[in-house]
Amino acid sequence: MSAQSNNIHSKANLTDTPASQSFWTSFIQTFKDVFGDKGVLLMLIIAPIIYGFFYPWPYSSEVVNHVPVGIIDHDNSNLSRTLVRYASASPYLNTERFINEQAAKEAIWSDQIAGYMVIPAGLEEQVQSGEQAHVSVLGNGGYFILNKNVQLGFSQAVGTVSAGIKVKKSIAKGAYASTAAQNTQAVPLRIMPLYNQTEGYGAYVVPAVSVIILQQTLLMATAMLIGTWYEQRRHSTSVRGWLGRIGALSSLSFIVGCFYYGWAFELHHYPRGQNMLGTLLFLALFCPTVATLGCVLGLWFRQRERSMQILIFISLPIFFLSGYPWPADQLPQVLQVLRWLVPTTPAINTSVQLNQMGASVSQVAIGFYALAALWLFYFMLLMLIRWYHADKQSKIVA
Amino acid sequence: MHLTKLSEAFLRSAAYERRFLAKNHWDFSMVVWIPLATVLLIWWIFSQTQITDLPIGVIDQDNSAVANTAVRYLEASPTLTVRQLYYSQADAEAAILQRDIYAVVIIPEDFSRNILSSQPAPLTLQVNAQYGTHSGIIQAGVQAVASTLSAGVETKRLIKQGVAPSQAMTAYAPISVQRISLFNAATNYQQFLASTVIPALLHILAMVIGATTIGRELRDKSIGRWYRFIDTGKPHLTLSRASKTTPSLSTKQDSSDKKASLNAKMPHSVSLSILVFGLLGKYFWPILAYSLWSALILWLATSNQNINIMSLMAVYAGFLCLIVLSFWLGAIFTLNSFSLRMGLSTTGFISAPSYAFAGVTFPYIAISDSAQYWSNALPLTHYLKLHIAQLQMQAPIAISLPIVYGLMLAVIIALVLAALLTKRALAHPERWGAR
Numbered sequence: 034m035s036a037q038s039n040n041i042h043s044k045a046n047l048t049d050t051p052a053s054q055s056f057w058t059s060f061i062q063t064f065k066d067v068f069g070d071k072g073v074l075l076m077l078i079i080a081p082i083i084y085g086f087f088y089p090w091p092y093s094s095e096v097v098n099h100v101p102v103g104i105i106d107h108d109n110s111n112l113s114r115t116l117v118r119y120a121s122a123s124p125y126l127n128t129e130r131f132i133n134e135q136a137a138k139e140a141i142w143s144d145q146i147a148g149y150m151v152i153p154a155g156l157e158e159q160v161q162s163g164e165q166a167h168v169s170v171l172g173n174g175g176y177f178i179l180n181k182n183v184q185l186g187f188s189q190a191v192g193t194v195s196a197g198i199k200v201k202k203s204i205a206k207g208a209y210a211s212t213a214a215q216n217t218q219a220v221p222l223r224i225m226p227l228y229n230q231t232e233g234y235g236a237y238v239v240p241a242v243s244v245i246i247l248q249q250t251l252l253m254a255t256a257m258l259i260g261t262w263y264e265q266r267r268h269s270t271s272v273r274g275w276l277g278r279i280g281a282l283s284s285l286s287f288i289v290g291c292f293y294y295g296w297a298f299e300l301h302h303y304p305r306g307q308n309m310l311g312t313l314l315f316l317a318l319f320c321p322t323v324a325t326l327g328c329v330l331g332l333w334f335r336q337r338e339r340s341m342q343i344l345i346f347i348s349l350p351i352f353f354l355s356g357y358p359w360p361a362d363q364l365p366q367v368l369q370v371l372r373w374l375v376p377t378t379p380a381i382n383t384s385v386q387l388n389q390m391g392a393s394v395s396q397v398a399i400g401f402y403a404l405a406a407l408w409l410f411y412f413m414l415l416m417l418i419r420w421y422h423a424d425k426q427s428k429i430v431a
Numbered sequence: 432m433h434l435t436k437l438s439e440a441f442l443r444s445a446a447y448e449r450r451f452l453a454k455n456h457w458d459f460s461m462v463v464w465i466p467l468a469t470v471l472l473i474w475w476i477f478s479q480t481q482i483t484d485l486p487i488g489v490i491d492q493d494n495s496a497v498a499n500t501a502v503r504y505l506e507a508s509p510t511l512t513v514r515q516l517y518y519s520q521a522d523a524e525a526a527i528l529q530r531d532i533y534a535v536v537i538i539p540e541d542f543s544r545n546i547l548s549s550q551p552a553p554l555t556l557q558v559n560a561q562y563g564t565h566s567g568i569i570q571a572g573v574q575a576v577a578s579t580l581s582a583g584v585e586t587k588r589l590i591k592q593g594v595a596p597s598q599a600m601t602a603y604a605p606i607s608v609q610r611i612s613l614f615n616a617a618t619n620y621q622q623f624l625a626s627t628v629i630p631a632l633l634h635i636l637a638m639v640i641g642a643t644t645i646g647r648e649l650r651d652k653s654i655g656r657w658y659r660f661i662d663t664g665k666p667h668l669t670l671s672r673a674s675k676t677t678p679s680l681s682t683k684q685d686s687s688d689k690k691a692s693l694n695a696k697m698p699h700s701v702s703l704s705i706l707v708f709g710l711l712g713k714y715f716w717p718i719l720a721y722s723l724w725s726a727l728i729l730w731l732a733t734s735n736q737n738i739n740i741m742s743l744m745a746v747y748a749g750f751l752c753l754i755v756l757s758f759w760l761g762a763i764f765t766l767n768s769f770s771l772r773m774g775l776s777t778t779g780f781i782s783a784p785s786y787a788f789a790g791v792t793f794p795y796i797a798i799s800d801s802a803q804y805w806s807n808a809l810p811l812t813h814y815l816k817l818h819i820a821q822l823q824m825q826a827p828i829a830i831s832l833p834i835v836y837g838l839m840l841a842v843i844i845a846l847v848l849a850a851l852l853t854k855r856a857l858a859h860p861e862r863w864g865a866r
Contacts, residue, residue: 072772072866080780087780090802091788097797116606141613142826144795144816148613156606165601167609174612175823177623179794181567188608195606202605219546219584220501221553222577224570226560227527234793237563242787249783257772261866304561337866338650339457341775342643343465346635348783349628350469353476358564359620363479382530389561392528 054270059277066258067285072337073261077254077282081289084246085297092235093301099127100182103137103149106130110157116168116194120150125186141173148172148183150191160198178234228304228390236303240389241357243293244319244381245348251286251320252327256340258282259331268332269422275415279328283320290316294388307391314394315383318404322376325411332418355381379403437708440661444712447660448644452716461640462717466724469632474731477625481618482568486514488523488535495543501554501580505536510572527557533565534558536573546584614823622823624792626732627815630750631786633724634811637754638778640717641761645710645853646771652863654856658701661709701857706850714758725750732822742821745828745835752838753814757782759845760810766852770865785811791819813837 067073104120106113121128129146131137137149151169159166168191172183196218229236259278262268270278294312298305306312327340334340353359354372361369372378383400386392394401452459489505491498506513514532517523523535537555545552556573560566586599615622648654659665729747764781765774788806790798798806806812817834820826856862 072776075776080776083780084784088784088787091798091806092793093799093802094797097794100794100796138613139830142820142824142830144820147794147796160605163598163601166606168606169609169611171611171613173824174615174618175623175819176791176794177618178792179796180612181571184610188610191606191608195604198605199603218551219581219588220577221551221581222574223553223555224574225555225557226566227557228559228561229563229566230560232560232563232566234563234797237561238787238793240561253779334457338643338646338771338775341772341779342461342639343457345639345775345779345783346465346469346632349632349635349786350472350476353473353624353628357562359476359624360482360485360565362484363482365475365478368476385561386528386530390528390559396525396529 054274056273056277056280059270059274060281063258063278063281064285066262067254067281070258070261073254073258076250076257076341077285078289081246081250082292084250085243085293085300088242088246089235089239089297089301092233092238095231095233095235097178097182097234098124100125100148100179100186101127101129101146102183102186103131103140103146104128104152105132105134105137105149106152107154108152108156112157112160112194113152116150116152116191119190119194120187123186123190125182125189147176147179148187150187230304233303235301238358239301240298240303240305240385241355241381242352243297244384245352245355245377247286247290247293247319248323248377248380249344249348250289251282251323252330253340253344255282255324255327256331256334256344257337259328260334260339261337263332263335264337269419269426272416272419275328275419279321279324282324282327286320286324287316290320298388304389307389308387308393311387311392311394311397312384315380315387315397315401315404318401318408319376319380319384322404322408322411325408325415326376329411329414329418332415332422351375351377352381354378357381357385373403374407376404376407379407437704439664440705441708441712441715443664444657444661444709445715446712447657448713448716458643461636461643462720466633466636466721467727469636470629470724470728470731473625473629473632474621474728477621480621482564482620483509484512485510485534485565485569485572486532487511487569487573488515488517488526488532489513490517490520490523490535490537492540493538493542497543497546497580497584498538501536501538501542501576504576504579505573508572508576510568523557527559530559533562534569534573549588552584614825622732626728626822627789627791627818628786629728630725630753630814630818631789631811633721633728634753634757634785634814635778635782637717637721637757638761638782639775641714641758642765642774642778643761643771644713644717644758645762645849646765646774649765649769649856649863650771650866652860654853654863655860657713658706658709658857661712662702662705701854703850703854706853707846710762710846710850710853714755717758718755721754722751725754729822736822738822738825739828741828742825742831745831746818746821749814749817749831749835749838752835752842753810756810756838756842756845759842759849762849763845763852766849766856769856769859769862772866781809782811785809788812789815791815810838810841 067077104117106117117128120126131140131149134151137146140146141148148171151171153167156166156168170184170187172180174180226232259268294305294316330340334343354364354368354375355377361372364372379400383397383404386397386400452462487505489502491502502513505511515526517526517535523532526532527535535557537557539553539555542552554577556570558566558569582603585603589599589603590596612618648657725747729743729750733743761774761778764777765771768774768777787793788798788802788809789812790806795803795806813834817831820831821828
């Protein structure tokens with residue numbers, strides 16, 4: 034650590050040497066500085082690689098199965114025992130008996146079960162006498178995915194038993210067994226999940242969050258580097274010099290991006306690589322856009338550690354603004370406009386459409402235009418700040 | 432130790448910090464404006480609390496009256512809206528790839544014929560499962576439409592066969608399921624997501640403040656001066672101000688600093704109890720501000736429900752513990768590495784993804800076993816358990832009190848650890864100033 038600080042301080046002694054001005058000298062100088070600065074290197078390259086393993090970790094089971102649930106059987110008949118048997122055979126559920134609703138509720142409060150089914154007394158009698166019979170399924174609405182599993186698992190079990198009764202009754206009325214069995218549902222629904230065919234949770238979340246990880250690490254690393262240069266008064270350079278810096282930072286980030294799209298997704302068996310050429314094209318536009326924003330932020334923050342201090346928390350809000358986990362047209366009008374100022378807003382959808390769904394480049398053209406417009410916007414901001422600094426400096430000299 | 436000396440250390444440290452925050456707008460914003468804006472922004476994002484009108488397409492190959500009814504039912508579903516009728520599979524697929532629609536319902540050409548001849552007449556739903564939230568809601572919506580259609584077709588058929596209309600429903604489904612969502616029955620996303628995401632964000636922000644508040648003293652090599660000030664009241668704040676307003680970042684100043692204050696930097700003896708009170712004073716303003724933001728989010732989350740006041744107190748106590756614990760954790764990671772930058776990196780690494788591990792969106796029981804250990808080590812997981820149990824499930828307080836006590840214990844242990852690490856940091860002036 035002390036070697037690190039010495040390194041920076043020795044650089045700081047050269048405070049008045051002008052930064053390199055041409056594209057390539059600036060490009061190479063940026064490379065040298067990135068690899069000479071443990072902080073920037075950790076942020077830009079090592080952190081996203083670690084995150085590639087760390088973030089998917091909780092989702093490695095992908096699908097929620099065997100949710101613990103309770104059953105309260107007040108009927109104790111052959112029929113109710115059949116219901117219990119079908120419910121416990123469901124892959125969605127892991128059933129447990131409770132004596133009464135109070136005991137089951139307590140188990141829900143302490144997160145031992147996610148819901149329960151109540152079989153009322155007299156169920157079998159009602160069914161046999163042709164009366165409408167009910168069972169109740171109560172799921173914990175505090176956890177959406179668990180609730181869905183509870184409802185689905187119990188409904189399927191009850192539906193199967195119910196259909197069995199209906200078939201028996203139809204046959205008793207003289208229908209053929211085969212037609213009776215077909216009649217169980219007049220309009221069945223066949224669901225074909227596209228792209229994420231196993232409907233895995235990690236396969237849904239991680240490809241989108243990866244774009245955020247790429248953006249946040251590149252932003253923080255860039256702003257950290259520029260902020261450090263600002264402290265050392267090495268931040269000013271020509272327009273070409275800025276382009277060289279952006280080029281160097283984004284090519285490093287491009288390589289990290291290839292790690293995600295080429296390897297990390299494959300390692301976790303996510304849908305991937307549907308349009309690889311489009312993905313590379315996307316990265317080639319996304320990385321410079323983010324790096325340019327990082328330069329703007331670096332000149333605004335003007336301090337080495339400030340980028341992390343301010344930027345660490347924003348990954349969650351920008352995820353919800355991206356339109357991926359939460360439909361964008363449900364957002365308030367003002368936010369529907371403001372959200373386009375962040376690169377992840379076009380980037381997450383564009384990346385997922387290309388790499389996971391296999392859209393063609395022309396089908397995501399809006400995303401590409403938005404990223405290009407953002408790059409131009411950030412670059413103009415950068416030039417504005419550069420001009421402002423130069424103006425101030427010339428005044429001081431004068 | 433005299434009590435007055437300790438309270439003096441607390442007051443001096445708070446005054447020292449007040450002076451700093453008044454002059455540094457970025458740090459002040461982290462305490463006041465950024466958390467306030469975050470709370471309001473997230474609440475605003477989910478202000479339309481339910482997802483409605485997700486765009487889908489329909490391919491109607493049948494064009495019969497029954498098919499029209501199906502389309503009308505889909506249109507009437509509150510969660511769906513039929514954006515367009517498509518005539519070919521390729522058009523619909525292109526629309527899905529462009530995200531104009533998130534699903535397409537295909538009504539096959541023999542649909543009405545099958546219904547008339549009492550055959551099962553399946554509908555096909557192709558849904559973009561990559562967009563998990565959209566897909567889940569569309570599947571539930573279309574499934575409901577299919578069930579309604581089925582029920583209608585079958586009761587009609589049974590009535591035709593001579594079953595009395597009153598009996599037809601029973602004959603159709605001998606055992607029906609009464610689906611009940613306990614708690615949050617309206618699937619209100621503001622309650623589900625916003626009210627749990629905001630504590631996660633305040634936790635992240637608090638850890639960052641925890642790291643910067645002590646970390647900048649290490650970086651600027653002023654931690655020794657801070658300790659001498661809270662211990663003895665010297666140098667007077669107005670004197671130290673001159674050296675603080677100019678950023679002590681350039682080397683020129685560092686070298687002059689070295690000569691002037693090498694002997695003055697290191698305090699002779701460091702008292703742990705003074706450090707504890709000094710740290711409390713140093714973090715007094717953030718603690719004060721964040722107890723306001725915590726109260727704000729609890730007020731937002733509970734304003735439209737009837738929550739037992741004791742439950743609310745328990746959750747608030749738990750929230751404050753989470754926040755104060757976050758301050759100490761940020762400080763511990765920074766003091767442990769002697770570097771503000773490393774402290775912030777560690778803070779970001781641990782806190783930023785902690786919501787994913789907390790078991791709210793992806794349930795805890797489905798998290799892989801090894802990741803459950805990590806999840807259990809995160810304070811946020813425990814706080815959110817308390818939050819959901821008390822505010823959403825309205826569980827008896829006794830169930831959640833162990834979490835509150837656990838968080839309190841963690842706060843005390845972390846404070847002592849932070850003080851011990853500060854003492855260690857004071858003993859190693861040669862490691863100050865790391866970037």
